Amino acid sequence: MDLTIEQSCPSCGAPITLHEADRLLKCPYCDVGNYLASTGVSRFVLPDKAPDSIARKDLLYVPYLRFKGNIYSCRGRKVDYKVVDTTHQGMPITAVPVSLGLRPQAMSVFPVTGVMTGRFLRQSQKPAAVFAKAVDLASLVGRENIDPLYHQAFVGETISCIYLPVYPKDGYIFDAVLNRSLGPVTPLEEHISESIRYNSAWSPRFLATICPHCAGVLEGEHDSLVLSCPNCKTLWSEKKGRFEQVNWQILRSGNGENNGLHLPFWKIKPEIQGIKLENFGDFLRLTNQPRMITKEHDEHGLAFWVPAFKVRPKYFLQLAKSITLSQDHIPAGTIDMAGKMYPVTLPASEAGQSVKTVLANITLDKRHLLPQLPTIKTQVKKTDLVYLPFDYSGHDLVQEQTTVCVSSTVLRFGRTL
């Protein structure tokens, strides 16, 4: 489930409602575009309904960590996946609920800003520890725990901190969203004495959507992670609060016409150690493809082609598999901004996390390859963004050069993940 966020426009202050995946804010009041920079953990508070008799500065904010993403596991002879969407206490205390349940989805949340004058309880649980717990919970089904686990990857994860407002009154602690007593305040006292005030590093940061190269206006859709400058034909993604140029290409349709759209893929050139995997021929041999391997295959450099957009894990693996296996049919592209370009919604860094899983999934003899995964090291040497033309054929989109097919419903659903 997606969070709904009440954000004020960084340019004019007008209220704007955002979804969790939104990055580009186009304010309907002042018409100014702002890009929300990634700050690691995003921090939000649930709206409180504390009575007027409680001073704002007496509110306490209790941290909960939220994880949302896909876990891919290479276990036994199988590549499996789980979707994880969970909220868990950010500090180990019994005085407050263990989880926020459905509350973050049932109401809008607000970004943490300087107007919050209450005190924030320290998050003592490391996000990694809480995430590991979530993984354990997610894999406690069937025989999965019996088979040895060779590799695990988290792809497309969002980690956020959601604060539950509470307040002390007459020796009891009250949930400020429901105005309900949670029990005596005593178990919380030690945590209250260590609590801290608002820190400006917790607030969202915005970048002006101006092309660093030509000062033109950068464009994109609300959830685009890559913005484009139609003026100088450059693409940009945000990294550590700055726009960095993205290496990119687009492949034109052979007949010069395309009624469909261009889907973005991260073309990842890996550096692999622990196994011989230097070119596409090696790759076909290692993954036991029933194909005649030619000299051309051995001369073709190896790349992993991973969707640069969110889709459900099943389709993510399917698309990565079919495009990666057809890479010898994909000619070089050009830099040209015509046609419909689908937004990039999965960052290159996340796509890079999936290389070993994609390799394992493509391999036919999994029993032989999977146990070797712990000793195989993969590093990303170079990543390019390549837009491939897909044409509508009924409800499907078909890639012209490779005939790889994807249903338009799969794409539409991916925008809501």
Ligand SMILES: [Zn+2]
């Ligand atoms: Zn505005």
Ligand SMILES: [Zn+2]
């Ligand atoms: Zn430009």
